[in-house]
Amino acid sequence: MxxxxxxxxxxxxxxxxxxxxxxxxxxxxxxxxxxxxxxxxxxxxxxxxxxxxxxxxxxxxxxxxxxxxxxxxxxxxxxxxxxxxxxxxxxxxxxxxxxxxxxxxxxxxxxxxxxxxLHPVLAAGFYYKTFMWPRNFWNTVYEPFIRAAAGLGKAPSEPDPDFYATRHAYCDVLIIGGGPAGIAAALAAAATGARVMLVDEQSEMGGSLLSEVSVRIDSAAAGDWLASALETLRAAPNVQVIQRAAAFGFYHENFVGIGQRLTDHLADPSADCPRERLWKVRARTVILAQGAIERPLVFGGNDRPGVMLAGAARTYLNRYGVLAGRSAVIATSNDSGWLTALDLARAGSAPTAIVDMRPDVAPDLVARAGDAGIEVIKDSRVIRTSGRFRVRRIVVARNDGAGQRELACDSLLMSGGWTPSVHLWSQANGTLSWDETFKAFVPEAAPGGVFAAGAGAGVFGLGETLQSGWSAGSAACRSAGFGAPGATRGFRIEGEIAASPATPLQAPSTGRAFIDFQNDVTAKDIRLAVQEGFQSVEHIKRYTTTGMATDQGKTSNINALAEAAATLGVSPQQAGLTRFRPPYSPITFGALAGMKRNGTFQPVRRTEIDPWAEQQGAVFEPVSLWRRARYFPKAGEDMHAAVRRESVGVRTAVGMFDASTLGKIEVVGPDAAEFLNRLYVNAWKSLAPSRCKYGVLLGEDGFIRDDGVVARLTEDRFHVTTTTGGAPRVLTMMEDYLQTEWPDLQVWLTSTTEQWAVIAVNGPNAKQLIAPFIDGIDLSDEALPHMAYAEGNIAGAQLRLFRVSFTGERGYELNVPTSEARRIWELLHAAGAALGLVVYGTETMHLLRAEKGYIIVGQDTDGTNTPQDVGLGWAVGNKKKDFVGKRSLNRPDMLKADRPQLVGLLTEDSRTVLEEGAQVVSTGPAGARPLGHVTSAYWSEALGRSVALALVAGGRACMGQDVAVCAAKVQTRATISGTVFYDPKGERINA
Amino acid sequence: MIQVRCPYCDALLPEQEFAYAGQAHIARPEDPSAETDEAWRDYLYIRSNTRGLHKERWRHVHGCGRFFNAIRDTVSDRIQETYRMFETPAGGSADE
Structure with a gap:
């Protein structure tokens, strides 16, 4: 066997x-x-x-x-x-x-x-009609059942162990398709010196030439001609030939995605070879030479095993030495089926009959078939097949339905005509026109720099195909600016049987006649869709799912269109074609992801102190691209225990925090103060050198974009800090205004986030901790009060010292050159043991600032909040004539009393910590009404109770009122309060 | 991925190096406080959503960092021309 x-x-x-x-x-x-x-x-x-x-x-x-x-x-x-x-x-x-x-x-x-x-009830759109009620059955019963019943193979659940490469490439002429047209195009282009890439999806270059056994090109057997052409191309230094590379998408301006399979064909691939490579090619010109695809005939039982495309049978015979069967019947609408029949006959396995739809067939073909002993049945077609797991018998009849007879066979080789592969052409925005010979769409007007050649351009016959490739190669080179060879080069073809691609349109079929084999769409489904009122081919496609499987309707699109057009009573040209979308053939997620997975998915920014935190067993969290230490658990501590300890340490002794991720922008120039004055809400001109101010930045819409402390270092130099995630956004906004609105201002902007590491030291012992290491700065409260700035040295390193606090305790932010940060950090850490020093992370930082009612932009704001909304009205320089967003603060909507306002929430049960994002709902006699949502909520060890911040409609006028706070299945009672829970008089800042 | 010519670098470069920055030639009013609510609303929110040639701002964010203007055909998604800030495009006026 x-x-x-x-x-x-x-x-x-x-x-x-x-x-x-x-x-x-x-x-x-x-x-x-x-x-x-x-x-x-x-x-x-x-x-x-x-x-x-x-x-x-x-x-x-x-x-x-x-x-x-x-x-x-x-x-x-x-x-x-x-x-x-x-x-x-x-x-x-x-x-x-x-x-x-x-x-x-x-x-x-x-x-x-x-x-x-069950097929009568499973027709097109059955799931829209059948699975309507009860409603909750859709998720729980219908969809799981349908998904389990219908389907493809199962993907493995383990992570993909292979790796995938990506390459960007540039060339003058990209040729897609390595058949006769593509190879002729490459030969024409190679000689010009243009950079040429020739890609083909198959394991061997050559396309249809690989299945030609009797034809001679320029006196050489087709196979020999191919071998020598490939040798020429591979030897040319300007030509790159890439096999197993499928162009799957044509994107803007000749940007083509190509998936190359590197190891799937190897028994034992090397572990250091990528499995696939994604090529992203930008080509000056592209030649599409993807050939044509044979269409099935549409008749009852046309999907039975043993029913095969005639051209495929010819390929199996000539390229692989394989017979589709021992007793074949050919069913065809065009000359193509006859070529298969004659090749089979020459191999000693002539089909028993050729059933041709046409009443008239070229006499030469009929004579050759007669010589081979093949019965010719013209003006006839197959109407049904039988055979359980393989076709055994077929019934044929004349086109008028008369003369039914049965034929025995073990394979049925069919051809319904050829469809030029215009997928990429269409993706490139090339237009198409209906071709009466092919009964298919062929390329019409070319988009710039794109050329079609060969069968894909509607060219048939080997000599014409080679010539068409050569012309396209020549034209592409000229278009790319290279001296090109002449547009014609005669190819001498011998031994080719004259055949035409001309075919009639198929008549409407009966029985279970399949159009889209992969999605199981029958001709009847298409007719049903039209009957139910679908008129556009795009709608018919979606309703029946024809052409929507992973094969992208390569064999089915034209048959579906012909059936729809016939039912609609219009021409196929009038019905039009559905839009082609990438991918032409499936591409793996692995190839698309390439190296962008796991640790290389996106960069992780780490501070200089990050490795120290890791050694200490810190638990990290991502904050924009940074990873930040969230808390530093001691043995046996969970996050809550660690935060309790860390927060108490800061409030009672001293805490140290790595704030290096703060965005920093140095704003320099004679107009620096004017620039900030126009941009930020605050009044900057009155800020003296060596003083800091809390700055708030709005968009022109009046909503808060960012905040941060700004220090005026000298008359013309500001050190602006931004939120951790906001630094690039703020710098972009500054550049935008500077370049496009106020180019007259003399200001220069420099991102200094990476230059300065920031060690925040907070707590009553903060000054004691840092004082021994600092030179050149008077740390007394008179010389360096809260919101003052000074420059000096710390342990031999340059120091920009900010007296600021995000905890409410006495606070210092030590800006030191990043390269010195780890050393200074460890010095302070060692010295801190005697002062009760704790190291704290972002979780404790969040708690400490919430206890003081300090907002975090992006957590307590959502892009629709004004300074007044969140209690920062005091920061706004209302006397300034203008600043970015000022006009918007006076729009009627901004002045409404029921705007969301930031308030505190104290739960009735002080032990209950609210859920961030939970809804705040009124409890008055008027019934429940949504008021807003919780933005921050924590357990406060310092206060011995929970605290929360919330945005509540008109909240500041509701102090002391009770509200309900609703999260999933939990409702909590709480009272609206002010936002400053801890040290409302602000005395701790100098403690 | 479209290609963009930076008029400052004078180089045709892939879109990845650039960031789109909204419709072009929307000047910030000289004195916003003098604007009516309607005029200010229009300045903030009303954009043309053109089918065809659209004047828009881009920034060569991963290059020279400069903002510039472009005329892009929103149908073909091709950039027809780019020009520096405060310059007039070769293809016409700086309106729209």
């Missing part, structure tokens, strides 16, 4: 290299050069899959990436299980293990096949 369908000689396989493989636990032998599909066919295996919806037995339809049926799972063990691979594109390797999909318990005995009996 082994390789029973392999002819004794011929094909491009290496018969000296047999390869063992498994399909559904059966062992088989193939040869080097086989695909999984050709190897299965050589072993007589046609039935390889169950269909998506009806679980119908399916065979191998095609020989390429258009395959809708033969999707398999290839198992390389562990996480290396790849579902949904077309067997027709999976290159065979020794030890390959594959299995069929979408059946239970087995391919032959599949419980899901009951769906096929």
């Amino acid at each position: 082994s390789n029973a369908y392999r002819i004794p000689a011929g094909g491009r396989i290496n018969r000296k290299k047999p390869l063992k493989f498994q399909f559904n636990n059966q062992n088989y032998i193939g040869f080097e050069g086989d695909t999984l599909a050709s190897a299965l066919l050589a072993n007589g295996v046609h039935f390889v899959a169950r269909s998506f919806k009806y679980h119908r037995p399916r065979g191998i339809l095609s020989a390429g990436s258009e395959e809708p049926n033969a999707l398999v799972t290839i198992n390389r063990g562990q996480a290396r299980v790849t579902p949904n691979l077309p067997a027709t594109t999976a290159q065979l390797y020794d030890g390959l293990i594959a299995a069929s999909q979408n059946h239970w318990p087995s391919l032959n005995v599949d419980a899901g096949a009951v769906n096929d009996l």
Whole structure:
């Protein structure tokens, strides 16, 4: 039985290299050069899959990436299980293990096949009609059931162990498709010196040339001509030939995405080779030479295993030495089926009959078929097939329905015409026109720098195809600015049987005639959609799902269109074509992600003190791109215990905090004060050098964008701090105003976030801790009061010292050069032991500031809050004529009394900590009314109770009122209070 | 990914180096306090949403950092021309 369908000689396989493989636990032998599909066919295996919806037995339809049926799972063990691979594109390797999909318990005995009996109720749109009520059944019953019943293979749940590469490339001429047109184009372009890339999705370059056995080109056998052309191209330093590389998307301005498979064809790939490479190519010009795809005929039972495209059968015969069957029948609407018949006859396995839709066929073809002993049945078509897991008999009839007769066969090879592959052309915004010869759309007006060649451009015949490629290569080079060879170069073709791609449109079909094999859409479904009122092909597509499977409707689009147009009573041109979208063929998420996964997904910014925190066992949290120490647990502490200890330490002794992530911008120049005055709400001109101010920045809409302390270092120099996440945004906004609104101001902006590390020291012992290390600064409260700034040295390092506090305690922020930060930090840490020093993280920082009612922009604000809303009206320099956002603060909506206002919330049960984001609801006699939401909530150890901040409509006029706070399934009573819970008089700042 | 010519660097570069910065030629009023509520609303929020040629601001954020103007065809998504701040485009006036 082994390789029973392999002819004794011929094909491009290496018969000296047999390869063992498994399909559904059966062992088989193939040869080097086989695909999984050709190897299965050589072993007589046609039935390889169950269909998506009806679980119908399916065979191998095609020989390429258009395959809708033969999707398999290839198992390389562990996480290396790849579902949904077309067997027709999976290159065979020794030890390959594959299995069929979408059946239970087995391919032959599949419980899901009951769906096929239910097909009258499973027609187009059945789930819109059937699964309507009860409503909650959709999530709980219907969808899980449908998902389990219909489907593809299963993806592994383990992380992908392979890695994927990305490469950017630039070229003058990118040629997509390595068939005769692409190769001729590359030959034309190579000689000009242009940088040429030739990519093809298959394992071997050559396209249809790989299936030509009798044709000679320029006196050489097609295979030899191909070999020598490739040798020329590979030897040219300006040409790059890339195999197994599928162009999947055409994007703006000749930017093309190409997925290259590097290891899937290897039995034992090296661990340091990426599995795939994503090419992002920017090409000056692109030549699309992707060929054409054969269409199935639409008749009852056209999806049975053993029914195959005629061109595919020819490829299996000529390229792989494999017969689709021993007694084939050809069904065709055009000359293409005859070429397959004649090649089969020459291989000694002539089909019994050719059934051609046309009443008139070229006499030469009829004569050749007669010579080969093939019965010719003209003006006829197949109307149904039978055979359980493989076609056994077919019924043919004349086009008028008369003369029904039955034929026995083991394979039915069909051709419904050829569809030029215009997917990428369409994605490139090239226009299409209906071609009466092909009965398909062909490229029309070219977008700039894009050329179509060969069958993809509607060119047929080998000589014409080669010439068309050569012309496109020449034109592309001229367009790219290279001296190009002449547009014509005669290719001498011998031994080609004259054949035309002309085909009639298919007549409407009867029976279970499939159009979209992968999504199980029948001709009847298309008719039903039209009957139900769908008129646009885009709507028909979505309602029936035709063309929406992973094969992107490569074999089905035109048949669906023809059926829809016939039902609508319009021409296919009037009905139009649905839009093509990337990807042309599936691309893995791995390839798209490339190196951007895990640790390299996005950069992690770490402060100089971060490694120390890690050594101390800190727990980190991400804050924009930074990772920050959230708390420093001692043995046995959870976060709450650590925060209690850290916060008490700050309030009673001293705490140290790494604030290096604060954004810092140095604003310098004679107009620096004027610039800040126009930008921030505050009055800056009155700020004396060596003094700080809390700055608030609005957008022109009057809403808070950012905040931070600003120090005036000298008359013309400011050190502006921003929130950790806001630094790039604020710098961009500053640049915007400076460059585009006030270019007359003499101001220079420099981001200094990375230059200055910040150690915040807070607590009653703060001054004692830092004083011994500081030179050149008088730390007395008279010389350095709260909100003062001074420069000096600390332990030999440069120091910018801010007397500021985000905790309410006496506070100092030590700005030191980043390179010195770790040393200074450790010095202070060692000295702090005697003073009760704690190191605290962002969680304690958040608590301490909330106890004081200090806001965090982005937590207590949401982009729709004014300074007045959050109690920062005092910061606004109302006497200033203008600042960014000032006008908006006077818009009527900004003056309403019921705007959300920041207030405190004290829970009735002091132990209850509210949930951030919980809704605040009124409890008055008028009934529950939403008032706002909780923005911050913590357990305050200093106060022995919970505290919370909330944005409440008109909240400041509601002090002392009770509200309900509602989170999922929990309701809590609370009282509206002021926002300053701790030390309302502000005495601790000098304690 | 479209390509953008930075008029300051005079180089055609991938979109990744740039950031879009909204419709162009919307000047901040000289004296916002003199604007009516309606005029100020229009300045803040009303944009043209053009089908066709659209004048818009871009910033060469991962390059020279400069803001500049571009005329982009919103149908083809191609940038027809870029020009420096305060300059008039070769293709017409700086209105819109």
